[in-house]
Amino acid sequence: xxxxxxxxxxxxxxxxxxxxxxxxxxxxxxxxxxxxxxxxxxxxxxxxxxxxxxxxxxxxxxxxxxxxxxxxxxxxxxxxxxxxxxxxxxxxxxxxxxxxxxxxxxxxxxxxxxxxxxxxxxxxxxxxxxxxxxxxxxxxxxxxxxxxxxxxxxxxxxxxxxxxxxxxxxxxxxxxxxxxxxxxxxxxxxxxxxxxxxxxxxxxxxxxxxxxxxxxxxxxxxxxxxxxxxxxxx
Ligand SMILES: Nc1ncnc2c1ncn2[C@@H]1O[C@H](COP(=O)(O)OP(=O)(O)OP(=O)(O)O)[C@@H](O)[C@H]1O
Ligand SMILES: [Mg+2]
Numbered sequence: 001x002x003x004x005x006x007x008x009x010x011x012x013x014x015x016x017x018x019x020x021x022x023x024x025x026x027x028x029x030x031x032x033x034x035x036x037x038x039x040x041x042x043x044x045x046x047x048x049x050x051x052x053x054x055x056x057x058x059x060x061x062x063x064x065x066x067x068x069x070x071x072x073x074x075x076x077x078x079x080x081x082x083x084x085x086x087x088x089x090x091x092x093x094x095x096x097x098x099x100x101x102x103x104x105x106x107x108x109x110x111x112x113x114x115x116x117x118x119x120x121x122x123x124x125x126x127x128x129x130x131x132x133x134x135x136x137x138x139x140x141x142x143x144x145x146x147x148x149x150x151x152x153x154x155x156x157x158x159x160x161x162x163x164x165x166x167x168x169x170x171x172x173x174x175x176x177x178x179x180x181x182x183x184x185x186x187x188x189x190x191x192x193x194x195x196x197x198x199x200x201x202x203x204x205x206x207x208x209x210x211x212x213x214x215x216x217x218x219x220x221x222x223x224x225x226x227x228x229x230x231x232x233x234x
Contacts, residue, residue, distance in 0.1 A: 004031040004067075005165060005198055006055060011064035013050050013221075024050040025061070026221040034165075037192050037199040039209035042218035048202045049170055051218065055200060056168045057085050086115045090159030090197075092169035092188075098151055098158075100144030105130060107143050108157045115162060129157040133187060149180030156187055166198040167191065173205060185211065 013025040024047045032038055032055075040048050053059040054066065057073055066073045068088065076084055090111075098107045109117075109126035117125070130136045133153040138146060143154060152172065159167050169188060173181030185208055191197045201212060209215045217225040 003034055005034040005069055006030075006032040007065075007067040007070075008055065009065050011051070011054055011061045011066070013047075013054060013059075013061050024221050025054070027064070028218070028221070028223050029064075030216060030223060030226075032166075032198060032200060035192070035196045035198055036214065037189065037212040038201070039212040039215035040200065040202045040218060041204070041206075041209050041215055046218045047221040048218055050221075052168055052170055052200065052202055056089055056091065056166075057081060082114065086111055086162060088165050090162065090164035090167040092152075092155050092159050092167060092172045094171060094174065098143040098154060101142060103139065104135065104141050104143050104146065104154055105139040107154055108161055110158060111162045125161055126157075129161040130154075132160070133157045149176055149183065152176060152180070152184050153187070156184065160191060160197070164197060166200060168200050170202045171204065172201065173203070173208060181205075181208075 008031075009029040011025050011028040012023070015022045015024055028047075028051060040051060042048050050059075054061050057066070057068075057076065068084070073084075105123065105126045108129055109122040112122045112125060127136060127139055130139050133156060135150060135153055135157065138150065143151065146154065152175075156172075159169075167188065172188065173184050176184060188199055188201070189211060192199045199212070201208065203209055215227055216223055217227070
């Protein structure tokens with residue numbers, strides 16, 4: 001397999017205190033290869049989103065290490081952390097809503113704005129990303145006015161506008177009908193195949209998991225299985 005782009009070891013994460021204390025991750029170790037597509041599956045509440053947030057450097061573990069391209073991320077703070085996230089990652093998370101009153105292209109270029117890219121270049125790259133997702137004609141519409149599947153494609157356009165190395169997707173097809181879901185899936189796997197973008201996908205959908213190179217199963221905060229999809233199908 002290719003060299004790991006992410007290496008995590010012994011990740012633990014506890015939420016809350018006292019009676020509300022909950023150990024969401026209880027020691028997770030995992031390597032993710034560059035260019036790989038990885039599915040993270042498991043029951044509701046098992047810790048999938050928690051793990052994803054840690055991998056994407058959106059939250060910090062209580063203990064354990066996360067190496068990005070061999071470099072320990074523990075020391076990354078503030079502007080450097082933001083820059084690293086912005087440069088390396090794209091996010092397809094349902095929590096990261098589109099701003100409904102802003103136009104589609106303004107939503108797409110948000111990561112570029114954060115990265116300090118100038119207005120004209122932002123617009124050029126935003127329109128190119130929308131073009132890739134067959135949404136160029138909606139660039140000027142308010143995000144609010146799009147259909148569910150179109151919104152999800154805008155989220156993908158936003159995730160790829162900064163030319164990321166890794167796309168993190170949490171239930172990318174969860175709220176979509178089957179046909180639209182498979183369009184969104186196809187887009188993600190095309191990005192993986194043709195641009196070598198590493199995919200890390202949390203999903204409840206077995207078919208989507210089966211399309212990935214590999215899947216890991218989390219149960220109660222512990223990684224219990226790591227299956228190549230071919231084995232999983234056997
Ligand atoms: N901020 C928080 N405070 C307290 N507990 C939390 C917090 N966030 C998550 N948890 C708990 O941690 C556990 C793991 O949550 P997580 O969101 O990672 O689950 P998940 O596997 O993504 O579930 P789902 O499939 O429903 O999205 C759950 O039991 C949840 O209730
Ligand atoms: Mg979740």
